[in-house]
Amino acid sequence: MAVRDGSTAPLSAGGRTDWLPFHLPSIGEEEIAEVVDTLRSGWVTTGAKTQRLERDLAARLGVPSVLALASGTAALHIGLRVCGVQPGDDVVVPTYTFTATAEVVTYLGARPVLADVDPLTCNVTAELLDRALTKRTRAVMPVHIAGLPCDMDPIMALARARGLAVIEDAAHALPASYRGRRIGTIGDATAFSFYATKNVTTGEGGALTVADPSRMDDARILALHGISRDAWKRYSAAGTWRYEVMESGYKYNLSDLASSLGIHQLQKLDAFHARRLALVQRYHEGFRDLGAVSVPTELAGSEHAWHLYMLRLRPDALSIGRDQFIEELRARNIGTSVHFIPLHLHPYYQRAWGYRAGDFPGAETAFANTVSLPLYPALRESDVDDVLEAVWDVARRYSR
Helix, strand or coil: CCCCCCCCCCCCCCCCCCCECCCCCCCCHHHHHHHHHHHHHCCCCCCHHHHHHHHHHHHHHCCCCCEEECCHHHHHHHHHHHCCCCCCCEEEEECCCCHHHHHHHHHCCCEEEEECCCCCCCCCCHHHHHHHCCCCEEEECCECHHHCCCCHHHHHHHHHHHCCEEEEECCCCCCCEECCEECCCCCCEEEEECECCCCCCCECCEEEEECCHHHHHHHHHHHECCECCCHHHHHCCCCCCCCCECCCCCECECCHHHHHHHHHHHHCHHHHHHHHHHHHHHHHHHHCCCCCEECCCCCCCEECCCCCEEEEECHHHECCCHHHHHHHHHHCCECCECCCCCHHHCHHHHHHHCCCCCCCHHHHHHHHHEEEECCCCCCCHHHHHHHHHHHHHHHHHCEC
């Protein structure tokens, strides 16, 4: 990156002429060959390859077992249910998250009770969860925003003292760790996402870990219509047509077609993560001398998964707000996004649960000032230069 007078500010080169997507998946020939092999095998739904993905992820996390599912949302839903959430219960959810986190609470006839977040990390804390607890609270759901682990020890201490289940939304958090422990090994249940934009993708998909092995047995039954006897085997030589419906379950199983992608995506995770770290350092260095922005916060002693690079704008240094900043980047052919619009600002949560703007100042501060920049393994060095140049150009043009 070109510099002037020792500054890390990029020199203008006329700007980018083609569109830089916010995200592109990294799908290689290995994934394609595995999908083709699955298609030729004659078995495309849940089967041996899904089991292989589950074993591989369990080995990576250091847990006895993993349940692969159709989405991270499905994982959250089943996690809540096997942890005992019932109709009439309250579940505390940070308002700074995607709607799926709170939405699944309503699937069970329970009430999502929103909590504020730390405006610097965008994560919920034990103190903020404690403020939101009610007499009917059954569980809390910390969300590891952008792949930054929440401070889990105080959260777990709070939950144990109050007799609450902890279901972690780790949609962004593979391969994050907290004080030497992998995310996925701390709470009572943890949900991962393999959506198209995630660090590991199966197109659509997710996975669940649980601390209590007996709950995993229940989760497996719930994931496929509440049917016992390894329902997926019914049409194989190892299976039988007889089955029993043990519970009212769901259609949440992950197919072998999707798992064919996940097997190789998981094998590449270390390389993907190393590339993300290198890109993050480029961004950190490139923004070091730009006073109009702040780089994302990290938690000492923990490993960030870097699913997102959430740049924070400093409103005191800019004459425009976040929304116009994004439009200026768009005009320079830079794709961005915002993670997330706090739940209490959406019409449904206001209408159904009575929340209003102003209820959660930490989340609103974070939302007003953050923009997610492109961050994915296929991003080139020249792409990063283009992003840096565009951000610097907008910041200089609209500096106070």
